[in-house]
Amino acid sequence: MNAIVKPRAIVIGGSLGGLFSATTMRAAGWDVDLFEASPNQLDSRGGGIVLQPDVLDALRFAGVALPDPPGVASGERIYLDRHDRHIEHMFMPQMQTAWGLLYNAMKRALPAHTVHAGETLTGFRTDGDHVLADFESGRVERADLLIGADGIRSTVRHQVLPDVRPAYAGYVAWRGLVPEPDLPSFAADTLRDRFTFQQGDSHSSLAYLIPGEHDETAVGERRWNWVWYRKYDQAALDRLLIDKHGMQRAFSLPPGTTKPADIAMLRDEAHALLAPTFRALVDATGEPFMQPIVDLRAPRMVFGRVLLLGDAASVPRPHTAGSTAKAAANAHALALALSSYAASFSDSAPHGLALDAALARWENQQLQLGKRMTDLGVSLGDRLMKFGR
Ligand SMILES: Cc1cc2nc3c(=O)[nH]c(=O)nc-3n(C[C@H](O)[C@H](O)[C@H](O)COP(=O)(O)OP(=O)(O)OC[C@H]3O[C@@H](n4cnc5c(N)ncnc54)[C@H](O)[C@@H]3O)c2cc1C
Numbered sequence: 001m002n003a004i005v006k007p008r009a010i011v012i013g014g015s016l017g018g019l020f021s022a023t024t025m026r027a028a029g030w031d032v033d034l035f036e037a038s039p040n041q042l043d044s045r046g047g048g049i050v051l052q053p054d055v056l057d058a059l060r061f062a063g064v065a066l067p068d069p070p071g072v073a074s075g076e077r078i079y080l081d082r083h084d085r086h087i088e089h090m091f092m093p094q095m096q097t098a099w100g101l102l103y104n105a106m107k108r109a110l111p112a113h114t115v116h117a118g119e120t121l122t123g124f125r126t127d128g129d130h131v132l133a134d135f136e137s138g139r140v141e142r143a144d145l146l147i148g149a150d151g152i153r154s155t156v157r158h159q160v161l162p163d164v165r166p167a168y169a170g171y172v173a174w175r176g177l178v179p180e181p182d183l184p185s186f187a188a189d190t191l192r193d194r195f196t197f198q199q200g201d202s203h204s205s206l207a208y209l210i211p212g213e214h215d216e217t218a219v220g221e222r223r224w225n226w227v228w229y230r231k232y233d234q235a236a237l238d239r240l241l242i243d244k245h246g247m248q249r250a251f252s253l254p255p256g257t258t259k260p261a262d263i264a265m266l267r268d269e270a271h272a273l274l275a276p277t278f279r280a281l282v283d284a285t286g287e288p289f290m291q292p293i294v295d296l297r298a299p300r301m302v303f304g305r306v307l308l309l310g311d312a313a314s315v316p317r318p319h320t321a322g323s324t325a326k327a328a329a330n331a332h333a334l335a336l337a338l339s340s341y342a343a344s345f346s347d348s349a350p351h352g353l354a355l356d357a358a359l360a361r362w363e364n365q366q367l368q369l370g371k372r373m374t375d376l377g378v379s380l381g382d383r384l385m386k387f388g389r
Contacts, residue, residue, distance in 0.1 A: 006031040007144040007345045012121045017149035017310025017327035019106035023062035024335035029342030039118035046099020047175050048210040048225030052325035058332035064109040071097030072209040077195045080275045098210045121155050129352045131305045146306045154312035160303045166294035171231045171385050176285030178224040187280035198275050204229045204384045205278045226281040253290040297374045302363040314370035317377030330366050337362040
């Protein structure tokens, strides 16, 4: 009996975009290997994510099981003024989860031998209908398809679209996570079961509960997740990005790297600008972290047998609560588009044209999705932060 021959995809990037790609493409009948530059697990660095239907659809297709419940539910949105008065209520049931919960669930679903940590892609070459991927370690991998899920500063995108780079939007997201019992009860009583906002003058904050570090959803074991959007010009951002060891960070401040003086400044400003509930969150956070908000949109996603997906292709601002959902939708649609190709694949028959046509259709749809979401993010963000563009 002949062994089943499957087409092979290699995925670059082992964060959520890469994991959605690897799990859905395997479910669509492809052989998949995933390569991640970081030698370590990424799970301890993420914060909160709104659990969108696109994420659940992709995981269902991939056969990835989530813990039950997969997050923490909230029933309404409320807006606070500077004195903690509730100025607006909206009935809006939704579920929030943790970045780490999704990461761990997908990682568990992949066979260990298909995940290669500590492998940094340096570039790729084409070889007829195949692509050859080169890694810093000297490793070379041959595949029918290379999926660039390598994030905002994608090496894959840099090779195909060197002029497309993230542009700083003029503000950052300060973020923090607080163990559930560590918040004073007046603040916990305001936030519990809700998605809470405070809209200030050119600043904006939000908070909600997410599962604990090890997916816990029992009362008392969860975490408060908060975000505070603040404006800084480029020079002030560059100063913030010098970490507590004096090292200039290129992109963001992960937990544990912010200078003590900047944490003190953040707390002072929180006392001057935020409602008591949000102040209590900032005060209770040991290691606030920071991500600059950037805009990025690639004009193409497919380059022969190489494609871009997730943040490597486009980055919606976080007000859309949609970059993880977009990565999930990109990957799920790709797997659906390429499943019949996998079913009819054979090593000897010519098959390139069918793959090209399926990729072109996928690119067309996903570019539109990226445009919709990035446009929405810019308009929401500029309005919240009062940029008069
Ligand atoms: C540690 C971490 C924590 C995050 N936390 C949150 C969060 O709390 N909330 C939220 O909404 N979003 C978070 N995000 C972003 C969120 O994951 C993304 O917006 C979304 O899921 C799509 O991202 P992505 O997988 O396309 O890109 P990214 O998440 O940026 O991942 C890209 C991956 O590619 C790897 N990589 C880059 N270059 C190479 C290379 N040359 N070779 C091999 N690997 C490479 C990177 O190490 C990284 O793991 C986080 C991302 C990371 C990496």
